Amino acid sequence: MTGPPRQRNRRGEGSKLRAEILDAAADLLEETGSEQEVTLRAIARHVGIAAPSIYEHFPNRDAIVQEVVDRAFIDLRLALQGAWRPETTPAGKLQAAGLAYLTYAQEQPNRYRLLFARRDLIDSEPTIGPHQPAADNSVPLGPRPLLPARPAPRETFLVLVNLLAACVDAGQSTSADPFGDAVTLWIAMHGYAMLRISFPQFPLPKSDEFLDRALREQGHLTELPAWTWPTA
Amino acid sequence: MTGPPRQRNRRGEGSKLRAEILDAAADLLEETGSEQEVTLRAIARHVGIAAPSIYEHFPNRDAIVQEVVDRAFIDLRLALQGAWRPETTPAGKLQAAGLAYLTYAQEQPNRYRLLFARRDLIDSEPTIGPHQPAADNSVPLGPRPLLPARPAPRETFLVLVNLLAACVDAGQSTSADPFGDAVTLWIAMHGYAMLRISFPQFPLPKSDEFLDRALREQGHLTELPAWTWPTA
DNA sequence: TGTACATCAGTGAACGCGCGTTCACTGATGTAC
DNA sequence: TGTACATCAGTGAACGCGCGTTCACTGATGTAC
Numbered sequence: 137m138t139g140p141p142r143q144r145n146r147r148g149e150g151s152k153l154r155a156e157i158l159d160a161a162a163d164l165l166e167e168t169g170s171e172q173e174v175t176l177r178a179i180a181r182h183v184g185i186a187a188p189s190i191y192e193h194f195p196n197r198d199a200i201v202q203e204v205v206d207r208a209f210i211d212l213r214l215a216l217q218g219a220w221r222p223e224t225t226p227a228g229k230l231q232a233a234g235l236a237y238l239t240y241a242q243e244q245p246n247r248y249r250l251l252f253a254r255r256d257l258i259d260s261e262p263t264i265g266p267h268q269p270a271a272d273n274s275v276p277l278g279p280r281p282l283l284p285a286r287p288a289p290r291e292t293f294l295v296l297v298n299l300l301a302a303c304v305d306a307g308q309s310t311s312a313d314p315f316g317d318a319v320t321l322w323i324a325m326h327g328y329a330m331l332r333i334s335f336p337q338f339p340l341p342k343s344d345e346f347l348d349r350a351l352r353e354q355g356h357l358t359e360l361p362a363w364t365w366p367t368a
Numbered sequence: 369m370t371g372p373p374r375q376r377n378r379r380g381e382g383s384k385l386r387a388e389i390l391d392a393a394a395d396l397l398e399e400t401g402s403e404q405e406v407t408l409r410a411i412a413r414h415v416g417i418a419a420p421s422i423y424e425h426f427p428n429r430d431a432i433v434q435e436v437v438d439r440a441f442i443d444l445r446l447a448l449q450g451a452w453r454p455e456t457t458p459a460g461k462l463q464a465a466g467l468a469y470l471t472y473a474q475e476q477p478n479r480y481r482l483l484f485a486r487r488d489l490i491d492s493e494p495t496i497g498p499h500q501p502a503a504d505n506s507v508p509l510g511p512r513p514l515l516p517a518r519p520a521p522r523e524t525f526l527v528l529v530n531l532l533a534a535c536v537d538a539g540q541s542t543s544a545d546p547f548g549d550a551v552t553l554w555i556a557m558h559g560y561a562m563l564r565i566s567f568p569q570f571p572l573p574k575s576d577e578f579l580d581r582a583l584r585e586q587g588h589l590t591e592l593p594a595w596t597w598p599t600a
Numbered sequence: 601t602g603t604a605c606a607t608c609a610g611t612g613a614a615c616g617c618g619c620g621t622t623c624a625c626t627g628a629t630g631t632a633c
Numbered sequence: 634t635g636t637a638c639a640t641c642a643g644t645g646a647a648c649g650c651g652c653g654t655t656c657a658c659t660g661a662t663g664t665a666c
Contacts, residue, residue, distance in 0.1 A: 144628070175619065175620080176619080176621085177618070187619095188623090191622090197620065
C-alpha cells in the first residue's frame with residue numbers, strides 16, 4: 137500500500153468502509169473486465185486499506201463479487217424504471233426503458249456482461265414462468281412469489297413484461313402474448329447489447345433505430361413516439 | 369501427475385502432442401467455462417505430461433488459448449458451411465446454417481461464449497464493412513482483403529451475408545440490404561444463443577420456431593422449407 | 601550385423617509471484633466514574 | 634474536569650497454494666560407419 141495512511145472511520149461508521157469496498161470492487165470489475173481480476177487484495181489496494189480489513193465486513197472474497205452482481209441487476213432495473221417521465225404513454229415508457237437498457241449495457245459493458253456470466257446465478261435461476269396461453273391478455277403480472285435465490289434477474293425482466301402488457305391495455309400494442317413477446321424483445325436487445333460490446337467497431341444500426349424496429353416487430357407496438365433526444 | 373507414465377511419441381511425431389495440448393485446452397475450457405481456469409498446468413495434467421513439456425510446442429500459455437479461440441471460430445464457420453445438402457435452395461441453406469449456429473452455441477456453450485469474450489479479439493476486430501446503400505443489391509460479397517489480425521470472426525459472419533444475398537438472388541428474400549439484414553439476423557441469433565446459455569431454465573421459444581420467425585422478420589425470407597428433423 | 605553416438609521428446613526440481621485467509625496486535629475513539 | 638479503561642476499526646506478518654516459466658537433465662529412438 138502506498139500513499140498516506142488512511143483516515144480511520146469513527147465508531148459506528150464501520151459500514152462506510154463496507155460501501156467503499158463494494159464500490160471499489162465494482163470499479164475494478166468495470167476497469168479490468170474480468171471477474172477473476174477483482175481479487176481481494178486488488179480491492180484492498182483500490183480502497184487504500186490492508187487486505188485483512190475486508191474481513192470485518194465480508195466473510196470472503198466471493199461474497200463481495202456476489203453482492204456486486206446483485207447490485208448491478210438492481211441498478212439496471214432502477215435505470216429502466218427511472219427512464220420515463222410519469223405522464224408518458226405506455227409505448228413511450230417501453231421505448232424509454234428499452235433505450236435505458238441499451239445505454240446501461242453500452243456505458244458499463246463489463247458490468248452488463250457480468251450479469252449474464254455468473255455460473256451460480258445461471259444454475260440457480262429458476263423458471264420465470266411458463267408461456268401464457270394467448271387466449272386473453274391476463275398475464276400474471278401482479279406480485280409473484282419471490283424465490284429466495286437471486287430474484288434480481290427476474291424482477292428486471294418483469295419490468296419489460298409489465299410495460300408491454302400496459303401497451304396492450306392502452307391499445308398501443310397488438311401483442312397476443314405479452315410475456316412471449318417481451319422474451320423476444322429481450323432477445324433482440326440482449327443480442328444488440330452483447331454484439332456492440334464484443335465488436336465495438338462492427339457496423340450495427342443505431343440504437344434508437346434498432347430499438348424502434350424491435351418494438352414494432354417483436355413487441356407489436358403500433359404507435360411509437362418520435363425520439364426527442366439524441367442517441368448513439 | 370498420476371497413472372502410468374505416458375508413452376513418448378516417436379521421432380518426427382512431436383506434433384501429435386501439440387494437437388493433444390490444443391484438444392485438452394479446448395476440453396478444459398468447455399468443462400470449466402472459464403478461460404482463467406485453463407492454466408498451463410491444468411492442460412498438462414489433462415494431457416498427462418509434465419508442465420514444461422508444453423514449451424516444446426507453444427511459446428507460452430496465452431498462445432494456446434489464442435489458438436483455441438481461432439479454432440473455435442473456424443469450427444463454427446465449418447459447421448455453418450457443412451449444414452446443408454448441396455442441392456438445397458438458398459433459403460434452405462440459410463435455415464440450415466442458422467440452426468447449425470444455434471446448435472453450436474447450445475452444445476458448446478462455453479466455447480461459444482469465449483468467441484465473444486476475448487478482449488484482444490474485441491479490440492483488434494476491424495470494421496467489417498460499412499452499411500451498403502440499399503439502392504441495389506450489390507453488396508461486396510466477393511473475396512475481401514483479409515486483414516492479418518484475426519479474420520476468423522469476419523469470415524464466419526460473411527457466411528450469413530452470402531447466404532442471405534443468395535436468397536435475394538433466388539427471389540426467396542425481399543431484403544433490400546442483405547448486409548444490414550444479416551446483421552439484424554445475427555443480433556437475433558446471438559441474443560437467443562446467449563440468453564439460452566445464461567438462463568437454461570428460462571422459457572425461450574424453441575430454436576426452430578425462433579429461427580423461422582427471425583428469418584422471416586429480419587431476413588425478409590418469403591419461402592421457408594418445413595423442418596424435416598427435430599430440434600430443441 | 602554390431603556399436604558408438606547424435607538427436608530429440610519429454611522430465612523433475614526449483615524460482616518468484618500474487619493469491620485468500622489466519623492470527624495476534626495496535627492505537628485512536630468513546631465511556632464510566 | 635480528569636483519568637483509567639473498554640471498545641472497535643484497522644494493521645503487519647505469516648501461512649500454504651497454484652501459478653507461469655527456467656534450467657539442467659535423461660533416456661529412448663534413430664543413424665553413421
